[in-house]
Amino acid sequence: MTQQTLGADRPQPTELTAERAEKNGIRPSPLSRRQFLGLAALVGGVGAFSSQALNVVKDSLVSAAAQARRVLPTFTADANSFGKLVGQDGQPLSSPDAAPTPQPAGRHRWVMVIDLARCDGCRMCTEACNTMHKVPEGQEWIRVFKMQDPRTNATYWFPKPCFQCDNSPCTKVCPVSATYKREDGVVLIDQDRCIGCRYCMAACPYSSRFFTWGEPVQTAAERAQAYDVELNTPHRRGVAEKCLFCPSLLRKGELPACAASCPMGAIYAGDELEDIVTNGRGESAKFSQLILDGSGYRYLDELGTKPRVWYLPPRGRQYAPPQPDQGHTGHG
Amino acid sequence: MQYANMTTKPDSELDARNFTPRKRAREREARLIATLTHSGRGFYLLVAGLLAVIAVGAYAYYRQLSEGLVVTGMRHYVFWGLYMTNFVFFIGISHAGTLISAILRVTGAGWRTPITRMAEAITVFALLIGAPMILIDMGRPDRVQNVLLYGRIQSAILWDVISITTYITGSLLYLYIPMIPDMAILRDGLPGAARWRKKLYTLLALNWHGAEAQEHALEKAVSIMAVLIIPIAVSVHTVVSWIFGMTLRPGWHSTIFGPYFVVGAIFGGIAALLLAMAFFRRALHLEEYVTVKHFRYLGILFLVMDAIYLYFTFAEYLTSGYTSMHPEAEVLGALMTGRYAVTFWGMVLVGFLLPGFMLSLPLFIKPAPQAKVGWVTMRLRPALGIGVALLLVAGGLVSAIQPAGVGALIASVQPTTVAATSAQAADSTPYLQWAVLFTVPVLFMFFLPEMRAHPIATTTIAAALVTVAMWLKRYLIIVPTLENPYIPIPPSTPADWAHYLPSGVEWAITAAAFALFILLYVLFSKVFPIVSLWETREPAHVPAPAHPAAGALAPEMGD
Numbered sequence A: 001m002t003q004q005t006l007g008a009d010r011p012q013p014t015e016l017t018a019e020r021a022e023k024n025g026i027r028p029s030p031l032s033r034r035q036f037l038g039l040a041a042l043v044g045g046v047g048a049f050s051s052q053a054l055n056v057v058k059d060s061l062v063s064a065a066a067q068a069r070r071v072l073p074t075f076t077a078d079a080n081s082f083g084k085l086v087g088q089d090g091q092p093l094s095s096p097d098a099a100p101t102p103q104p105a106g107r108h109r110w111v112m113v114i115d116l117a118r119c120d121g122c123r124m125c126t127e128a129c130n131t132m133h134k135v136p137e138g139q140e141w142i143r144v145f146k147m148q149d150p151r152t153n154a155t156y157w158f159p160k161p162c163f164q165c166d167n168s169p170c171t172k173v174c175p176v177s178a179t180y181k182r183e184d185g186v187v188l189i190d191q192d193r194c195i196g197c198r199y200c201m202a203a204c205p206y207s208s209r210f211f212t213w214g215e216p217v218q219t220a221a222e223r224a225q226a227y228d229v230e231l232n233t234p235h236r237r238g239v240a241e242k243c244l245f246c247p248s249l250l251r252k253g254e255l256p257a258c259a260a261s262c263p264m265g266a267i268y269a270g271d272e273l274e275d276i277v278t279n280g281r282g283e284s285a286k287f288s289q290l291i292l293d294g295s296g297y298r299y300l301d302e303l304g305t306k307p308r309v310w311y312l313p314p315r316g317r318q319y320a321p322p323q324p325d326q327g328h329t330g331h332g
Numbered sequence B: 001m002q003y004a005n006m007t008t009k010p011d012s013e014l015d016a017r018n019f020t021p022r023k024r025a026r027e028r029e030a031r032l033i034a035t036l037t038h039s040g041r042g043f044y045l046l047v048a049g050l051l052a053v054i055a056v057g058a059y060a061y062y063r064q065l066s067e068g069l070v071v072t073g074m075r076h077y078v079f080w081g082l083y084m085t086n087f088v089f090f091i092g093i094s095h096a097g098t099l100i101s102a103i104l105r106v107t108g109a110g111w112r113t114p115i116t117r118m119a120e121a122i123t124v125f126a127l128l129i130g131a132p133m134i135l136i137d138m139g140r141p142d143r144v145q146n147v148l149l150y151g152r153i154q155s156a157i158l159w160d161v162i163s164i165t166t167y168i169t170g171s172l173l174y175l176y177i178p179m180i181p182d183m184a185i186l187r188d189g190l191p192g193a194a195r196w197r198k199k200l201y202t203l204l205a206l207n208w209h210g211a212e213a214q215e216h217a218l219e220k221a222v223s224i225m226a227v228l229i230i231p232i233a234v235s236v237h238t239v240v241s242w243i244f245g246m247t248l249r250p251g252w253h254s255t256i257f258g259p260y261f262v263v264g265a266i267f268g269g270i271a272a273l274l275l276a277m278a279f280f281r282r283a284l285h286l287e288e289y290v291t292v293k294h295f296r297y298l299g300i301l302f303l304v305m306d307a308i309y310l311y312f313t314f315a316e317y318l319t320s321g322y323t324s325m326h327p328e329a330e331v332l333g334a335l336m337t338g339r340y341a342v343t344f345w346g347m348v349l350v351g352f353l354l355p356g357f358m359l360s361l362p363l364f365i366k367p368a369p370q371a372k373v374g375w376v377t378m379r380l381r382p383a384l385g386i387g388v389a390l391l392l393v394a395g396g397l398v399s400a401i402q403p404a405g406v407g408a409l410i411a412s413v414q415p416t417t418v419a420a421t422s423a424q425a426a427d428s429t430p431y432l433q434w435a436v437l438f439t440v441p442v443l444f445m446f447f448l449p450e451m452r453a454h455p456i457a458t459t460t461i462a463a464a465l466v467t468v469a470m471w472l473k474r475y476l477i478i479v480p481t482l483e484n485p486y487i488p489i490p491p492s493t494p495a496d497w498a499h500y501l502p503s504g505v506e507w508a509i510t511a512a513a514f515a516l517f518i519l520l521y522v523l524f525s526k527v528f529p530i531v532s533l534w535e536t537r538e539p540a541h542v543p544a545p546a547h548p549a550a551g552a553l554a555p556e557m558g559d
Helices: A002-007 A032-044 A053-075 A124-133 A169-173 A199-203 A220-224 A247-251 A257-261 A287-293 B002-008 B011-037 B041-067 B082-106 B116-137 B156-189 B195-205 B212-245 B257-283 B292-323 B328-336 B341-364 B375-413 B431-446 B448-453 B455-483 B504-527 B533-537
Strands: A110-115 A143-149 A154-160 A179-181 A187-189 A267-271 A276-278 A284-286 A309-312
Touching (some): A110 A276, A169 A179, A247 A267, A257 A267, A276 A287, B082 B212, B082 B455, B156 B212, B257 B292, B292 B455, B341 B431, B341 B448, B448 B455
């Protein structure tokens, strides 16, 4: 503990730290939809202000920006991807191809909220996920980090799935459209197409992507199953893998494995359009209200990735704060 | 052009004025042509050695193909390693050639003629080795066709595919076109040659017989290619850097990366060219073609690139270091004071600064007349230098042993294996490595007179140091960044996940890549003259530039 007070501003090399206090509830979370609506209103007002020359110039710039946002979707996926595609602003585009997988029934936009005040670092989410997806050895699609902010002495647990970013850096860099963003918000990987260059891993600032380096251990029956792009099974060697939000479960009205297994009810999953999220204890909440009341934030939001996972800061923790790492603790 | 003059004009006309040089020129050319068909024991030994290294590498790749990338040292955090390092390195080397030779051609530098072919060949072979490194790095090389079937132009990898294939095509043409007259010379001038040679030269000579129209077409083609190839070469290393620059990774996401990589490529390329010049000069006895002048002129270009590269390096690290932004600061810390400090400072001091001093020697100091250099200077001084260097190393050894016994000694020799356990890293300061590092400037100072007396050897050693440093630089760009992601690697992470140690398979494939590069290059010099025959027939000191305006820019410095 003295180590932390001495540590003042500089994180100890052996500690897992996140110097992002400003994220922890100080800044209100920017909502991409709201931003978009605001922008749309601005664009709509172009005509009204057109008499003023200066405003015309200004607004045409704004509208050009909005236009640019609309034509950018090729960055997230392209005509060769299947499933419905979305633009950079999260708005759906018309599907260019016949989709090989069934489209989700109805309109959804999956979202996750993780209450850091509730997570006690038991790692049951990781185990449930590993079991359900038969995650290849060494990978943890949802990983629990021990975080520490030296300035406030806050130590807390930080479960990190894939954030399914709306402006996903990983899909931008894929040379073969093997990974893409779908209309329901998830980022999927077509492992029949992936060439294993690992550029998506380089692009992801959250280290959320994994790679199957060797032959994955699977039974013959597992191996014989038909490939499911929403589960990444059966696993194969030499391709990228990651958390996919279990969209097949969500569509059936069930929770992803991690959320369902969390005894603390820390992980909420649900639909942003319906504005409802539910945790493993069966507690439901209005998504917008939850992140508004709880000062929800998105991790490293300033990178512009627009994650679909919100965090509630670890205020009023419902568990004993974890001991700071001394370099030899259990899983981080 | 000169080719026609050479063959049609009676020798007596020239001989009257210029008898000895003409005869000597003919003799040196005959000797060069003879190296195509006559090989010494050294050649066969070299080829056998290279083939052995390649065989080991081929076996390693077979293992990687059958077991997967799990046989490499790459893991979740450091998912790019030696293969990417080699990729960037070889693509960098490729700038030796085409770009340098094109610049020299465009500026009409007459002294370039004996070295352009060597330079252009480096480009082609470096690309042929460098580009497939990506294939070796791929988890699914069996799906490489997807890049063509589903290629996304928005991905920087596609930019590389397009740029590098254009560059390979362009530099092959650029190597071949100026070689056509030489093919004709060999077609006509090798009566006793093997049949395959005859056929090959006849085919490649494209019925060249030195007609004026042919010469005109050739000159035009070479001029166009020389201008075209420069932007292509610049684009290649720019997009290589953008593979890194387009990510949100500390140490990569930098606006300076495009020009930084281009300068680094030209810098490393000149180093490779100098090494090739020194090698062929000795191996094929090209002393009359490749002279001190070539090393000196190219050395000055080399020095300029060294200075620019140091400037870029300084600008890059100062900008990211001054503000100490997370996690840029962690990457910088790993380089400057952390895990990679010895490698980093070794690279900067021994790989960039020292060669700079060595190359600037001829600018400040004229070679001392042999008579005045006494026994003391030439023999005792180097001996003294070696003595001081040994003392330094001994001191390093002692200070390495003292604090923590033999364990620290081992640690100081191989810090990479130990630093994985972070607790130990603090007290195993690599004294020995620092001591070894400091012997270099000591040796430099004591060997000054030697270096003054041997400008070619000095330039070659500088080039060798830079070549190693540029390889290390690419490693240091890739690995420390991946070891310092935004979400710090938890201390509980297994050491082989958190830190990168290349595996034997990776080293074997890397060695094989270098061996294959040298093998291709050496074999090339056995089929095609490594020095342009027809271009060196015209006296180098009377350049006949196609465009006088461009010729005026020629750096024709006095000897």
